[in-house]
Amino acid sequence: MKLYSYWRSSSAWRVRIALAYKGLDYQYVAVDIQPGHDAQKAPDFGVINAMRQVPVLEIEMEPARGSGLLRLGQSVAIVELLEELYPSPALLPQDPLDRARVREIVEIIASGVQPLQNLSITAELRRLGGDGAATAFARQAIASGLEAVEARVRERGQGYCVGAEPSLADAFLLPQLYNARRYGVELSGLGTLLAVEERASARPDFAAAHPDRQPDAPSAGTERS
Ligand SMILES: N[C@@H](CCC(=O)N[C@@H](CS)C(=O)NCC(=O)O)C(=O)O
Numbered sequence: 509m510k511l512y513s514y515w516r517s518s519s520a521w522r523v524r525i526a527l528a529y530k531g532l533d534y535q536y537v538a539v540d541i542q543p544g545h546d547a548q549k550a551p552d553f554g555v556i557n558a559m560r561q562v563p564v565l566e567i568e569m570e571p572a573r574g575s576g577l578l579r580l581g582q583s584v585a586i587v588e589l590l591e592e593l594y595p596s597p598a599l600l601p602q603d604p605l606d607r608a609r610v611r612e613i614v615e616i617i618a619s620g621v622q623p624l625q626n627l628s629i630t631a632e633l634r635r636l637g638g639d640g641a642a643t644a645f646a647r648q649a650i651a652s653g654l655e656a657v658e659a660r661v662r663e664r665g666q667g668y669c670v671g672a673e674p675s676l677a678d679a680f681l682l683p684q685l686y687n688a689r690r691y692g693v694e695l696s697g698l699g700t701l702l703a704v705e706e707r708a709s710a711r712p713d714f715a716a717a718h719p720d721r722q723p724d725a726p727s728a729g730t731e732r733s
């Protein structure tokens with residue numbers, strides 16, 4: 509398996525957590541999406557993912573499944589595929605209601621928060637309204653989404669977002685909290701989420717997926733734009 513990733517991509521980080529949690533080996537292919545480098549805009553990358561985003565998972569399919577190489581973009585599709593191909597250890601609970609609860613949190617973050625603060629959106633907002641407007645927009649989008657998640661986790665969490673075991677909801681939450689800090693979002697009202705983050709971050713599998721542990725992360729002390 510190959511993962512096209514960028515050390516600080518929150519969407520790729522979700523997939524790295526799922527891969528580490530399930531103990532799956534993969535080859536890390538760094539795609540430098542930072543402004544000015546723009547490797548996702550290179551002609552070759554358009555063949556890998558027409559959306560020109562990371563993550564992309566490349567997986568060799570068995571002949572029985574149609575053979576050849578499957579290239580899959582979209583972190584939700586990727587982690588759901590991993591869950592189906594490698595169900596144990598599970599990142600979705602057994603109970604259908606709990607599964608729906610996990611997916612609700614995943615959707616809040618994947619559809620309702622991250623796209624509003626992604627590079628291409630903030631770059632366009634910066635162009636239209638300047639740095640201040642872009643940051644304020646992203647900060648507001650992240651804050652309101654995380655407040656909704658906080659309310660849900662207060663109801664249903666028992667150490668993790670849904671129940672007492674990690675799930676996809678936690679794999680989506682941690683990267684979003686990291687981005688919240690990058691945008692200067694006030695986190696003091698999100699105590700339940702911060703406790704989940706602390707617990708999950710202490711696990712070796714979640715820790716291994718952290719941006720600073722990726723091969724393309726700049727070493728400490730160098731520029732981290
Ligand atoms: N919905 C997609 C979002 C992917 C995405 O936004 N990726 C960002 C990095 S986190 C990216 O590649 N941005 C490059 C760009 O906007 O040009 C997913 O869940 O995989």
